[in-house]
Amino acid sequence: xxxxxxxxxxxxxxxxxxxxxxxxxxxxxxxxxxxxxxxxxxxxxxxxxxxxxxxxxxxxxxxxxxxxxxxxxxxxxxxxxxxxxxxxxxxxxxxxxxxxxxxxxxxxxxxxxxxxxxxxxxxxxxxxxxxxxxxxxxxxxxxxxxxxxxxxxxxxxxxxxxxxxxxxxxxxxxxxxxxxxxxxxxxxxxxxxxxxxxxxxxxxxxxxxxxxxxxxxxxxxxxxxxxxxxxxxxxxxxx
Numbered sequence: 001x002x003x004x005x006x007x008x009x010x011x012x013x014x015x016x017x018x019x020x021x022x023x024x025x026x027x028x029x030x031x032x033x034x035x036x037x038x039x040x041x042x043x044x045x046x047x048x049x050x051x052x053x054x055x056x057x058x059x060x061x062x063x064x065x066x067x068x069x070x071x072x073x074x075x076x077x078x079x080x081x082x083x084x085x086x087x088x089x090x091x092x093x094x095x096x097x098x099x100x101x102x103x104x105x106x107x108x109x110x111x112x113x114x115x116x117x118x119x120x121x122x123x124x125x126x127x128x129x130x131x132x133x134x135x136x137x138x139x140x141x142x143x144x145x146x147x148x149x150x151x152x153x154x155x156x157x158x159x160x161x162x163x164x165x166x167x168x169x170x171x172x173x174x175x176x177x178x179x180x181x182x183x184x185x186x187x188x189x190x191x192x193x194x195x196x197x198x199x200x201x202x203x204x205x206x207x208x209x210x211x212x213x214x215x216x217x218x219x220x221x222x223x224x225x226x227x228x229x230x231x232x233x234x235x236x237x238x239x
Contacts, residue, residue: 001208001236004048004078004194005039005222005229007032007069010064011053016220020136020168022056028223032065036073040225042229043209046098047075048164048196054082055103056138063091070096070161080127080164089116093123101164103127104137107144107151110158117159125162125194126155130181130228136168149188156189162214163189166196177204183211200226205235 007014010025018024021206029035036047049069051062059082070077079092080101089100099122106113106126116124128148135146154222155163165185167178177198185193192214199205200221208216216236221227 001205001213002046002194003044003205003229003232003236004046004217005044005213006050006196006217006219007035008047008050008052008219009065009081012062012065014223015052016223017052022052026220026223033072036069036075039229040074043233044075044229046215047073047077049079049081051081053078054123055080056082058082058084058104058138060088060091063095066092066097067095070098078125078164082181084112086112086116089120089124093120099123099125099162101125101127103129106155107135107137107146110154113155113160114158117161124160125164126154126160127164127166128155129166131168138196149185152185152189152191156191158219160191162192162194164194164196164217167198176200177208177216179204179207179211182208182213186212202227202231202235205232209236209238 013027015025015027016037017105048064053061066079075198076098077099078099080103084105092100104230117144130148135144135151177195192217195213196217199216199218
């Protein structure tokens with residue numbers, strides 16, 4: 001199972017939110033590249049980044065920061081937040097980003113998702129962010145009216161290979177991840193799933209690995225010393 005340490009960006013700084021609430025933001029660093037290099041030094045291969053400003057405003061204000069992470073961190077960088085058209089996808093991929101995550105656009109513009117998946121294949125993932133069983137959009141501030149499993153069935157038909165699935169109620173709370181949700185998703189679909197939200201212990205990682213998850217994203221637990229990245233990587237590898 002792959003481990004994705006997370007860097008969420010707001011105003012160029014490394015931050016974390018609680019349950020996606022911009023009013024509950026903690027700033028951890030004003031040097032994202034240094035943070036990413038620390039992750040690499042611990043043995044990480046991947047980096048999950050979110051442009052929180054972009055997610056809220058449908059723009060890419062942290063584009064240059066993310067490009068620098070992709071080029072200079074030594075990690076394979078995936079990015080989500082504010083990506084709503086093919087030109088932005090192309091800019092990120094041409095700029096060295098490994099994988100682009102479509103969230104709001106995957107719900108509101110299925111034509112864009114189909115064409116992106118056809119053109120870029122596995123370099124396109126979809127972020128399915130869940131609140132009370134429904135898919136949330138626009139930086140988690142709105143609910144789309146789309147039920148999670150119904151939406152995932154559509155993604156599979158389109159040919160999406162990877163879904164980054166966040167249980168918003170668990171995100172940033174350090175209370176454990178929603179193992180049962182991911183167990184159901186893995187049993188019902190052939191797509192790869194990456195867990196996000198509440199991953200905060202070796203036990204969480206072991207449980208996710210055992211049910212066959214492709215990966216797990218870790219954020220606040222790393223920044224607050226609740227879980228070491230090296231031990232997370234060991235647990236993900238079955239050591």
